[in-house]
Amino acid sequence: xxxxxxxxxxxxxxxxxxxxxxxxxxxxxxxxxxxxxxxxxxxxxxxxxxxxxxxxxxxxxxxxxxxxxxxxxxxxxxxxxxxxxxxxxxxxxxxxxxxxxxxxxxxxxxxxxxxxxxxxxxxxxxxxxxxxxxxxxxxxxxxxxxxxxxxxxxxxxxxxxxxxxxxxxxxxxxxxxxxxxxxxxxxxxxxxxxxxxxxxxxxxxxxxxxxxxxxxxxxxxxxxxxxxxxxxxxxxxxxxxxxxxxxxxxxxxxxxxxxxxxxxxxxxxxxxxxxxxxxxxxxxxxxxxxxxxxxxxxxxxxxxxxxxxxxxxxxxxxxxxxxxxxxxxxxxxxxxxxxxxxxxxxxxxxxxxxxxxxxxxxxxxxxxxxxxxxxxxxxxxxxxxxxxxxxxxxxxxxxxxxxxxxxxxxxxxxxx
Amino acid sequence: xxxxxxxxxxxxxxxxxxxxxxxxxxxxxxxxxxxxxxxxxxxxxxxxxxxxxxxxxxxxxxxxxxxxxxxxxxxxxxxxxxxxxxxxxxxxxxxxxxxxxxxxxxxxxxxxxxxxxxxxxxxxxxxxxxxxxxxxxxxxxxxxxxxxxxxxxxxxxxxxxxxxxxxxxxxxxxxxxxxxxxxxxxxxxxxxxxxxxxxxxxxxxxxxxxxxxxxxxxxxxxxxxxxxxxxxxxxxxxxxxxxxxxxxxxxxxxxxxxxxxxxxxxxxxxxxxxxxxxxxxxxxxxxxxxxxxxxxxxxxxxxxxxxxxxxxxxxxxxxxxxxxxxxxxxxxxxxxxxxxxxxxxxxxxxxxxxxxxxxxxxxxxxxxxxxxxxxxxxxxxxxxxxxxxxxxxxxxxxxxxxxxxxxxxxxxx
Numbered sequence: 001x002x003x004x005x006x007x008x009x010x011x012x013x014x015x016x017x018x019x020x021x022x023x024x025x026x027x028x029x030x031x032x033x034x035x036x037x038x039x040x041x042x043x044x045x046x047x048x049x050x051x052x053x054x055x056x057x058x059x060x061x062x063x064x065x066x067x068x069x070x071x072x073x074x075x076x077x078x079x080x081x082x083x084x085x086x087x088x089x090x091x092x093x094x095x096x097x098x099x100x101x102x103x104x105x106x107x108x109x110x111x112x113x114x115x116x117x118x119x120x121x122x123x124x125x126x127x128x129x130x131x132x133x134x135x136x137x138x139x140x141x142x143x144x145x146x147x148x149x150x151x152x153x154x155x156x157x158x159x160x161x162x163x164x165x166x167x168x169x170x171x172x173x174x175x176x177x178x179x180x181x182x183x184x185x186x187x188x189x190x191x192x193x194x195x196x197x198x199x200x201x202x203x204x205x206x207x208x209x210x211x212x213x214x215x216x217x218x219x220x221x222x223x224x225x226x227x228x229x230x231x232x233x234x235x236x237x238x239x240x241x242x243x244x245x246x247x248x249x250x251x252x253x254x255x256x257x258x259x260x261x262x263x264x265x266x267x268x269x270x271x272x273x274x275x276x277x278x279x280x281x282x283x284x285x286x287x288x289x290x291x292x293x294x295x296x297x298x299x300x301x302x303x304x305x306x307x308x309x310x311x312x313x314x315x316x317x318x319x320x321x322x323x324x325x326x327x328x329x330x331x332x333x334x335x336x337x338x339x340x341x342x343x344x345x346x347x348x349x350x351x352x353x354x355x356x357x358x359x360x361x362x363x364x365x366x367x368x369x370x371x372x373x374x375x376x377x378x379x380x381x382x383x384x385x386x387x388x389x390x391x392x393x394x395x396x397x398x399x400x401x402x403x404x405x406x407x408x409x410x411x412x413x414x415x416x
Numbered sequence: 417x418x419x420x421x422x423x424x425x426x427x428x429x430x431x432x433x434x435x436x437x438x439x440x441x442x443x444x445x446x447x448x449x450x451x452x453x454x455x456x457x458x459x460x461x462x463x464x465x466x467x468x469x470x471x472x473x474x475x476x477x478x479x480x481x482x483x484x485x486x487x488x489x490x491x492x493x494x495x496x497x498x499x500x501x502x503x504x505x506x507x508x509x510x511x512x513x514x515x516x517x518x519x520x521x522x523x524x525x526x527x528x529x530x531x532x533x534x535x536x537x538x539x540x541x542x543x544x545x546x547x548x549x550x551x552x553x554x555x556x557x558x559x560x561x562x563x564x565x566x567x568x569x570x571x572x573x574x575x576x577x578x579x580x581x582x583x584x585x586x587x588x589x590x591x592x593x594x595x596x597x598x599x600x601x602x603x604x605x606x607x608x609x610x611x612x613x614x615x616x617x618x619x620x621x622x623x624x625x626x627x628x629x630x631x632x633x634x635x636x637x638x639x640x641x642x643x644x645x646x647x648x649x650x651x652x653x654x655x656x657x658x659x660x661x662x663x664x665x666x667x668x669x670x671x672x673x674x675x676x677x678x679x680x681x682x683x684x685x686x687x688x689x690x691x692x693x694x695x696x697x698x699x700x701x702x703x704x705x706x707x708x709x710x711x712x713x714x715x716x717x718x719x720x721x722x723x724x725x726x727x728x729x730x731x732x733x734x735x736x737x738x739x740x741x742x743x744x745x746x747x748x749x750x751x752x753x754x755x756x757x758x759x760x761x762x763x764x765x766x767x768x769x770x771x772x773x774x775x776x777x778x779x780x781x782x783x784x785x786x787x788x789x790x791x792x793x794x795x796x797x798x799x800x801x802x803x804x805x806x807x808x809x810x811x812x813x814x815x816x817x818x819x820x821x822x823x824x825x826x827x828x829x
Contacts, residue, residue, distance in 0.1 A: 023428065025769045071703070077692030078759055080766035099766045129702050132709035135661040135825070136727055139558050242659055244552030281459065282468035291538075296545040317549060342468075345475045353480060356430040356502040358775040413556070414659045 013188030019195035026099045027196040028361035035184035036090040037162030041224040044183040054164020057087040066122040067112035090373040120174040148409040152234040156226045247411040249315035257308035265375035275301040294320040332403035354383040423621040424613040432614030438495040439637035440602040447578040449598040455543040460529035477520040490640040535592040562664040607632040613779040644674035644720040647816035660825035667724045668819040674720030681811040682715040689713045693763040694756045750805045
């Protein structure tokens with residue numbers, strides 16, 4: 001895959017990122033709005049607003065299904081195009097992947113999302129499928145753990161997850177939805193990501209022409225950043241749901257405020273390496289816990305960013321909650337075991353994966369979205385990025401992180 | 417006997433897929449053995465005795481991904497080792513030696529971590545625990561539980577009797593020695609069918625042939641032939657409750673006089689109901705009636721049945737059921753179908769182009785032809801193109817409602 005980026009900015013403030021590749025057979029177009037599930041508190045036109053969880057997601061459903069051109073699934077699906085929309089923590093995006101009639105796809109995607117006319121009734125009929133989506137997600141273990149962690153780790157944010165509760169979604173009024181649309185869906189807060197088989201100049205001219213026919217509104221806005229303490233709101237949470245064996249997750253809240261978002265992109269490689277070294281199936285902890293029959297499966301690990309904090313999570317099925325939690329805490333808080341050989345091999349794998357990637361156009365977009373939303377970096381990763389990483393720097397960085405504030409979440413089977 | 421070494425040369429991708437398939441006959445008695453093997457054979461070898469050593473060896477041998485799976489193909493199980501390795505034409509690494517990588521693959525397959533006649537006790541115990549937890553998780557998760565129940569309800573001829581969910585009680589009795597003996601019989605003493613896709617030079621293909629074409633016995637498999645489920649008299653209606661937030665409805669249709677050529681009609685039916693081009697299920701159940709977040713369909717070409725799945729709120733059960741019946745009625749109306757069938761034909765034409773960017777579609781298509789399990793995409797499109805609405809309606813009329821399974825969630829929110 002060609003990863004060479006061409007970046008243009010329209011007069012209205014819209015940023016466009018082109019990744020042309022003549023070897024591909026389709027064109028992937030993603031319309032990104034820098035407004036996501038986490039953005040509950042904001043200033044719009046000088047006034048302060050707070051929204052309950054789920055607003056960005058409701059707006060995503062509404063615009064996908066009831067935009068000014070109709071229902072995207074109908075418009076694009078009828079022409080054999082692939083399409084969908086997602087709401088992530090910091091962004092909402094709408095995509096279409098077209099083999100033919102790319103101009104049609106581009107025009108309808110942009111025009112459909114610009115100046116839509118939706119009614120109170122449109123909003124109300126959009127809600128019931130979301131209620132069902134919420135019920136469906138509530139039956140998922142991963143989603144249940146995630147909600148426990150955001151609820152109990154963040155003290156001053158009301159964010160729990162992108163869907164919200166049924167009560168949250170029921171409460172949204174036409175006026176609130178309209179306010180959020182007008183505030184966030186404006187070109188200076190939007191991005192177009194286009195990858196695949198196309199000519200950049202022709203495509204750019206087409207985009208200019210489309211926007212020339214769209215009236216641009218400008219509403220000043222900013223997100224409100226809250227002071228968030230280092231402490232977690234709660235240290236232990238137990239949730240009941242149907243499960244075969246107790247599932248235990250240890251989550252640390254780590255202050256990351258001293259690192260710029262761009263620096264965080266490279267540091268995230270170090271966090272990956274640290275977790276791999278200490279918790280994967282090559283780690284001594286995994287071996288020890290299997291031998292002691294505390295766990296049977298590979299340990300899962302992951303991390304998320306919320307403003308100035310990094311949430312690092314380590315989880316597994318276990319009937320020995322205390323031993324699992326104690327040993328995971330030992331590793332985070334004192335028992336580091338840095339191995340240079342593992343570091344070297346993991347870097348080799350990262351380089352190989354980058355050079356020999358056969359990522360789909362959608363996969364490429366996901367990497368771009370991750371880089372942009374978490375690290376403010378508007379490009380894809382390259383093998384050259386890895387050259388600056390070294391073992392000493394890695395050890396110093398990890399040793400400099402404070403793993404102190406944590407939450408234990410236990411998912412246990414429903415009592416009869 | 418067909419060619420055992422199949423290399424598909426393409427320069428469109430940056431990786432190489434190597435699939436090593438060991439076929440053996442499906443057997444209820446060995447269901448647990450197979451499921452334990454795939455949990456045992458991917459972590460260590462006698463050369464790399466710890467998971468750390470093995471994991472490092474994967475990277476040192478330029479293996480980017482490795483898996484072992486067990487899948488059904490007609491009356492066979494296929495044990496498939498898949499190695500995805502870097503293409504050195506892209507990587508340009510002077511240390512990279514394909515011969516060394518193939519030796520590592522041979523070692524992974526033929527030299528598992530074991531004693532001379534038995535797997536190690538602790539390894540087997542760990543695999544047993546993981547398998548038991550896998551089965552129990554299947555029974556606790558609403559989606560897998562509903563699928564397991566549905567399979568049991570429609571399987572009048574016990575074709576799914578080798579499902580692992582029916583054999584939890586057999587797990588503990590199996591010894592490391594018995595398991596090793598089974599491994600030797602189905603993998604260790606056999607040479608596999610090899611499928612390689614990517615930038616495969618002749619020299620690389622020769623290396624594969626030399627390495628695997630030695631004295632081991634040739635694998636054999638039972639040629640694929642459909643085993644249709646027979647439609648029952650009347651309808652089997654099963655309603656249950658569970659402690660879930662959502663409820664699941666599954667409506668199963670069997671096909672009268674099912675034959676292998678019907679597979680394309682099943683695809684067409686599935687695309688009509690579930691693809692984005694026509695999305696009939698979503699249009700009726702979600703857009704019109706506001707009953708679901710998602711509804712989908714699936715089908716089984718081996719046994720010839722079709723399922724409509726809807727995840728619904730419990731108060732909507734009766735109306736969702738009625739809407740599904742209404743949809744199936746509409747599928748017998750030529751005027752309703754004509755333009756929709758044309759949309760699907762157009763979609764499939766476009767998808768043929770899109771598939772060219774898929775890393776795995778080439779090898780998957782090749783296997784479909786090799787094992788005669790269906791039609792490759794281009795052939796399927798050629799058949800689909802000729803289907804008229806009248807012919808499709810005649811097929812729909814052969815669908816017989818067989819089973820309605822409803823699992824009601826009892827929690828609120």
